[in-house]
Amino acid sequence: MSYYDRLIFELSKSGRRGAYVPCGTGKAPVPFGNGSGIWRKQAPALPEVSEPDVVRHYTRLSQLNFGVDSGFYPLGSCTMKYNPKICDALPSLFADLHPLQDEETVAGARELLSRTGRFLSAVTGMKHFTFSPCAGAHGELTGLMIMRRFHEMRGDTARTRILVPDSAHGTNPASAALCGLEPVTVPSGPDGLVDPEAVKPLLGPDIAGIMLTNPNTLGLFEKRIGEIASLVHGCGGLLYYDGANLNPLVGVLRPGDMGFDILHVNLHKTFATPHGGGGPGSGPVGVCAALKPALDAVDGKVSAFHGNFGVVVRAYAYLLMLGREHVKELGPFSTLSANYIKESLRDKYKLPIDSVCKHEFVFDGLLDDGGREGVPGATTLDVAKRLLDYGFHAPTIYFPLLFHQSMMIEPTETESLETLDEFIAVMRRIAEEAASDPALLKSAPHHTPVSRPDETEAARHPVLKYSPDK
Numbered sequence: 001m002s003y004y005d006r007l008i009f010e011l012s013k014s015g016r017r018g019a020y021v022p023c024g025t026g027k028a029p030v031p032f033g034n035g036s037g038i039w040r041k042q043a044p045a046l047p048e049v050s051e052p053d054v055v056r057h058y059t060r061l062s063q064l065n066f067g068v069d070s071g072f073y074p075l076g077s078c079t080m081k082y083n084p085k086i087c088d089a090l091p092s093l094f095a096d097l098h099p100l101q102d103e104e105t106v107a108g109a110r111e112l113l114s115r116t117g118r119f120l121s122a123v124t125g126m127k128h129f130t131f132s133p134c135a136g137a138h139g140e141l142t143g144l145m146i147m148r149r150f151h152e153m154r155g156d157t158a159r160t161r162i163l164v165p166d167s168a169h170g171t172n173p174a175s176a177a178l179c180g181l182e183p184v185t186v187p188s189g190p191d192g193l194v195d196p197e198a199v200k201p202l203l204g205p206d207i208a209g210i211m212l213t214n215p216n217t218l219g220l221f222e223k224r225i226g227e228i229a230s231l232v233h234g235c236g237g238l239l240y241y242d243g244a245n246l247n248p249l250v251g252v253l254r255p256g257d258m259g260f261d262i263l264h265v266n267l268h269k270t271f272a273t274p275h276g277g278g279g280p281g282s283g284p285v286g287v288c289a290a291l292k293p294a295l296d297a298v299d300g301k302v303s304a305f306h307g308n309f310g311v312v313v314r315a316y317a318y319l320l321m322l323g324r325e326h327v328k329e330l331g332p333f334s335t336l337s338a339n340y341i342k343e344s345l346r347d348k349y350k351l352p353i354d355s356v357c358k359h360e361f362v363f364d365g366l367l368d369d370g371g372r373e374g375v376p377g378a379t380t381l382d383v384a385k386r387l388l389d390y391g392f393h394a395p396t397i398y399f400p401l402l403f404h405q406s407m408m409i410e411p412t413e414t415e416s417l418e419t420l421d422e423f424i425a426v427m428r429r430i431a432e433e434a435a436s437d438p439a440l441l442k443s444a445p446h447h448t449p450v451s452r453p454d455e456t457e458a459a460r461h462p463v464l465k466y467s468p469d470k
């Protein structure tokens, strides 16, 4: 073990200091224990190290994991998009605000919310927004509460079931169940799309509506959305748009024009805050004009105040940066990037559904030299692990569940052509390695601090605490 692999506790030397604070005695400047009984009696057992040791410790920690600032991160369904640093800097302008301070002192923050709402209205075609929900799934729950409330307000209490396609993100049926609606699965057709003929027999007076994401989780555009909307509206139901996949539509098509009544937008996917890592999110919910009373009845019930305001500031900054002209390029660029990668790799990886994709697409494992499915001894997991050796994060793997070797790739609109080309070259090289030397893939990654942990064990029993005797 090298010096730099040691924990900061192991570097500790009694009496070593990072900075000297003049306090006369050379002891800790703040007294421990003031007799009130709530202060600690003894100084905490913190490591005693020099300033360079501390700086190196945190810098090294920041490099142990892969992040969107370390390299290309094509994690499909999550949109790990580069976040312009100015978007990160601006929320600190509001850091001193307190949600309980006088309303007249927060006029700027309120103005920012209302402007962002107007931007989102322009992009989605929805009339009114709430910023309370703190994530996409949270927005789904809020939106479904609005849907239920809308039916209840009309005295229509029999609508307790909701249609959800089998390709939907897992949060859709989960949010429905949490909201007290029974999810009813709509099977996808062989083209990966929802067929209105499959929707028809499921409709009835017990159906509250349908949840759809368009493009769907395979990155495919639901072409027959107009027919689906007429069918669902015709039976008295509403359409909920899971806006996690709004990215390719921005500037091109508004969900409101496809017939959707309620939606959420994942500000932390579509508008610059990278998703993942458990950081704060924002899932504002928008509704069409007719649903305003139902929105008002539910608003303020799912979180305090206006949710994660800092994420709204980032989204506002991103939209302002792009401006009316360039925001129109957001969808086309993310779509072009995804199709470029797909077409450049389709002779090496199996493309289960051959179609123009939107901002993301799915491969189903490797092809061998002869273009046949599968390479003996090399799986999607092996490709994902090997990518780390080349400085790329893996795509989303084994999701969606429709295929056995899914690799879901989403490049986003913020990566350069050079980055995409490099990724393509590495993916091709890995496919060749899989054919010539599968053992190389099986033991990858070779250059990361941890190679192949037991994933179940690591998730169930993570060791997150330093214990000196280990």
Ligand SMILES: *Cc1c(COP(=O)(O)O)cnc(C)c1O
Pocket (backbone or CB within 6 Å): 077, 078, 135, 136, 137, 138, 169, 171, 172, 213, 217, 242, 244, 245, 266, 281, 283
């Ligand atoms: C990410 C995602 C969600 C959930 O959003 P969270 O912010 O993670 O709760 C829902 N649907 C789809 C299609 C998604 O990609």
